[in-house]
Amino acid sequence: MNLEHFLKSGAPGWMGDKGLDADIVLSTRIRLARNLDGYRFPLSFTDHEAIQVDEIVTDAMHQISNKEHNFSHFTIKDMPLLQRQVLVEKHLISPLLSKKEKSASVLISNDETISVMINEEDHLRIQCLAPGLQLIETYALANKLDSQLEKHLPYAYNEAFGYLTSCPTNVGTGLRASVMMHLPALTMSKQIKVVTQMLARLGMVVRGIYGEGSENLGNIYQISNQVTLGKSEEEIIDDLQSVVVQIIQNERGAREALLKNSRIALEDRFNRSLGTLKYARIMTSEEAAACLSNVRLGVDLNIIKEVPLNVLNECMILIQPGFVQQYAGTTLQASERDVFRAKLLREKLNAKTQKLMEEGEERYDV
Structure with a gap:
C-alpha cells in the first residue's frame, strides 16, 4: 500500500473498543529491540552500514510477509516532516525515528497492528499493537514475528547478557511491554501520584502518550516495564499484567466514589x-x-x-x-x-x- 493509505486511514485498528477492559486500557504495545551481529549500532555506524542494515532487514521482512500480514516499506528521509509527524501520532513510528536523516525506514502491516522500525536507536524494533488489555496475545504475535526474522537475520546475542542493544536498559530480553491507560478518576481524585510512586518501586515507569519525554494529554498514561535484564519475557509480561489489573481496580473504585459523592x-x-x-x-x-x-x-x-x-x-x-x-x-x-x-x-x-x-x-x- 502507498503511504497515503496510512496517513488518511483515521484511527488505527489497534485503537478499537473491543479489547478487554477497553474502557480503561486503550491499547497494548509490545516492542522488541534487536541488532545485527557484525554491524556497529546506529549510534556509531556509517552511512554505508546503515544502508546495508536497511536492505538486509527489509529483505528478511519481505520473505516472511504473507496474506495475514503484508508489509509496506517507507524510507524516513523521503517523507516530508508533516507525514512523519502523522505516523508518530498514530504510534506507527517513534519520535526518534521521525528525526532520522541517515538511512532509516519503517515497515507497516496493512492493518497497522505491526510496524518494524529500522535504524532507530537499534537496528530494528519490532512493535505490535492491540486494543484493550492483551499483553499475552500481543507478545505472542511479536514473538512469532521475531522468531521468523531470526531465521534470516544474525542477531547480536550474548549467552551471559542476552540480546545486545544500544541502551543498557534494553539489554537482555530487549522487551518493552506497555499499556496505554485512561485514568481520569485517579487523576481527579489526586491518587495518580501515589500510583506513579508505587509503579516506580515495582520497576515500572509511567510516561506520556508518546512515550519517553512526552506529556500526559487527556489523562492518558503509558505504563511499561523498566527492567529487561535478569527476567524472562514471561515474567515481565506477568508482572505488568498484575500491576495493570490492580490499577484498573483502583480506577474503577475511584470512578464509583466520584459517581456516588459528586x-x-x-x-x-x-x-x-x-x-x-x-x-x-x-x-x-x-x-x-x-x-x-x-x-x-x-x-x-x-x-x-x-x-x-x-x-x-x-x-x-x-x-x-x-x-x-x-x-x-x-x-x-x-x-x-x-x-x-x-x-x-x-x-x-x-x-x-x-x-x-x-x-x-x-x-x-x-
Missing part, C-alpha cells in the same frame, strides 16, 4: 465538555484532550449515551497537530490549527449526533 458535578462537567467539543470555534490540543477525556468518562459511566467510543477514539487522533494539518492539506500556524481542530471536532461529533437522532426517529415511526 454525580451532579460530574454530569455538569461531562455535558459542558461535550458542548464545548460540539460548538467551540477555537480549540487547543490540550483543551480538546481534556474535553474528550471528560466525555469518554461520561460514556463509560453511562451518563453520556449519544457518543460511541469509536468516535472518541477517532477524535483523539484527529486533534493531534499533524493530523489537523493533514486534513487541512497544508501546514498551519498554531492559531490556525486551533481553529481547524475545532471545526473537525464539530463536524465529527455533530454528524454522529444527527445520525443517531435520525435512527431514533426511524425506530419511533416504525
